[in-house]
Amino acid sequence: QVQVVESGGGLVQAGGSLRLSCAASGTIFSIEIMGWYRQAPGEQRELVAVSMRDGRTSYADSVKDRFTISRDNAKNTVYLQMNSLKPEDTAVYSCKADSVKSSSWSKPSRREYWGQGTQVTVSS
Secondary structure, X not given: OEEEEEEOOEEEEXXXXXXXXXXXXXXXXXXXXXXXXXXXXXXXXXXXXXXXXXXXXXXXXXXXXXXXXXXXXXXXXXXXXXXXXXXXHOEEEEEEEEEEEOOOOOOOOOOOEEOOOEEEEEEO
């Protein structure tokens, strides 16, 4: 089993910064993809940023040049540094772990592992 736990959300004024952390634990040999998603009230969940195990990253256009995703493969942890926050960044931010291998010889799991989410509120 794999557990995913986020931390670091909170209330911040527009223009401020926050750093989110997401740690995956359990029977893990490697995680191919770790990503951050967000969902604002009344909106659909959207991809914010994703990090591949080989270092490749991808961002939503709305957060490019403001947010930075990074990860520590040894700790199965991914971070999201959020700068120049705007009120429209207010949402519940959730972390997802994809293509998790439980051992060196196992195939990546097709199951997605989600955290419980952490609230980010940006006041104007």
